[in-house]
Amino acid sequence: MxxxxxxxxxxxxxxxxxxxxxxxxxxxxxxxxxxxxxxxxxxxxxxxxxxxxxxxxxxxxxxxxxxxxxxxxxxxxxxxxxxxxxxxxxxxxxxxxxxxxxxxxxxxxxxxxxxxxxxxxxxxxxxxxxxxxxxxxxxxxxxxxxxxxxxxxxxxxxxxxxxxxxxxCVMAEGRCLLSSYATGESPNTVGACSPAWAVQWQETERGREVHLGGILIDRFAPEEPAGYPTICKGRYEVEGRIEHAFESPxxxxxxxxxxxxxxxxxxxxxxxxxxxxxxxxxxxxxxxxxxxxxxxxxxxxxxxxxxxxxxxxxxxxxxxxxxxxxxxxxxxxx
Ligand code: SF4
Incomplete structure (x- = not known):
């Protein structure tokens, strides 16, 4: 191969x-x-x-x-x-x-x-x-x-x-609407699912929070490793459970x-x-x-x-x- x-x-x-x-x-x-x-x-x-x-x-x-x-x-x-x-x-x-x-x-x-x-x-x-x-x-x-x-x-x-x-990447590639929904930009033309301008980190009492286009997509404990955030690999509350609902990082x-x-x-x-x-x-x-x-x-x-x-x-x-x-x-x- x-x-x-x-x-x-x-x-x-x-x-x-x-x-x-x-x-x-x-x-x-x-x-x-x-x-x-x-x-x-x-x-x-x-x-x-x-x-x-x-x-x-x-x-x-x-x-x-x-x-x-x-x-x-x-x-x-x-x-x-x-x-x-x-x-x-x-x-x-x-x-x-x-x-x-x-x-x-x-x-x-x-x-x-x-x-x-x-x-x-x-x-x-x-x-x-x-x-x-x-x-x-x-x-x-x-x-x-x-x-x-x-x-x-x-x-x-x-x-x-x-x-x-x-x-x-779990979506029909190039047609993902998740990041477009959060950022208003298409990953097809801006080259990234999480354009840097749309990413915001915040230290809070509940942990280190990361937002994409203003939407909370993950929260990390103080010692927890945090990679570059992607909306499909965030943690969300679904039916009472907080989990990697789409794809794990x-x-x-x-x-x-x-x-x-x-x-x-x-x-x-x-x-x-x-x-x-x-x-x-x-x-x-x-x-x-x-x-x-x-x-x-x-x-x-x-x-x-x-x-x-x-x-x-x-x-x-x-x-x-x-x-x-x-x-x-x-x-x-x-
Ligand atoms: S946000 Fe995730 S699913 Fe969507 S294009 Fe990027 S990597 Fe793929």
Whole structure:
């Protein structure tokens, strides 16, 4: 399986390549990129340098132009696709139908990957994108069980890419209304579910409270660790109980599922986190490179390989709140 690592700047891209990423995915520094974080991402010149660095070392670069084209914004999004082709990127990651069509018509040599933002979860949808726009790979939303992934692989020739590590998002990606409800901004265009301006921390007698857009989304005891707040991972009172009602603030960590993902027909494992530091990207990429190489060396046809516990322990030090989940891959209700 191929390993895809995130990069929010050139240093992170180099760290990913140097530590064994097969492909690094990046985005331009504008709204064409659904991870449009302030201070991160690539100018066309930086992206060109990144492609040069990766290609010189046998790695590939995919450019995520994965937000939906805004009214009046066609020229900007089209230019992003043209720009990715100009710098010699290996693939573009797209969700918008108009952009997929444009890329297929004008840059047929540039591989087209379907973004997770398109939320395609059926063979019919995947095969349509392949037939109509020549999509060769799709990133699956983080809502499918491993059985559902395997069933999809049986009914499509589109390569399947899944998230293997990092933060979880439980909604139809790119269409979440939770954060829009709280902030009035779309995570599709501002690049974050909790834009910094909307987050407010307050020390109170009841604990440290965090608000998003004025809405209380969590309260922490004095010594309790508190990560960056996301509305879907807040604690709410539901029928008298206070709990993580939507999703818990833990990291997706699927190392132990690797043999099963391979047997299910998954072609690529994606590491989440273009907002993460170069040190994080480098270390997490190195560990995942080792896990995948171990799996290949084991020649495991039966799916019986067990990843090295020492590698998993090292990986878990990089998880949110040091807690992990297999997420939807193993949810019973699926
Ligand atoms: S608020 Fe949560 S569910 Fe909504 S887009 Fe962000 S991470 Fe996903």
């Amino acid at each position: 191929e390993l895809l690592s995130p990069a929010g700047n050139l240093t992170a891209l180099r760290a990913a390549v140097d530590n064994g990423a097969d492909t690094v995915y990046i985005g331009f520094r504008d709204a064409t990129n659904a991870r449009h974080f302030p201070g991160l991402n690539f100018t066309p010149q930086q992206a060109a340098k990144g492609v040069e660095y990766a290609h010189a070392r046998g790695a590939r670069v995919a450019v995520a132009i994965n937000s939906y084209v805004q009214a009046g914004g066609w020229a900007q999004w089209r230019e992003a696709v043209d720009g990715a082709a100009r710098i010699g990127a290996d693939a573009v990651i797209l969700a918008d139908l108009g952009l997929l069509d444009y890329a297929a018509q004008h840059h047929p040599e540039l591989a087209r990957h379907l973004s997770v933002q398109a939320s395609a979860t059926t063979p019919e949808a995947l095969n349509f994108y392949q037939r109509r726009y020549g999509v060769t790979r799709a990133v699956l939303p983080r809502v499918l069980s491993i059985q559902q992934v395997a069933a999809l692989a049986e009914e499509t020739d589109v390569e399947l890419e899944v998230f293997g590590f990092g933060s979880l 833990t990291s997706l960590e699927t190392a132990e599922l690797l043999p099963q993902l391979q047997r299910a027909g998954v072609q690529a494992i994606k590491i989440e986190g273009r907002q993460r530091s170069p040190a994080y990207v480098g270390t997490v990429t190195r560990i995942w490179r080792q896990l995948l190489d171990d799996l290949t060396a084991a020649g495991d046809e039966a799916g019986a390989h067990r990843p090295d516990p020492a590698r998993i322990a090292e990986l878990r030090e990089f998880c949110e709140g040091s807690t992990t989940t297999l997420g939807p891959y193993e949810r019973k209700w699926q």
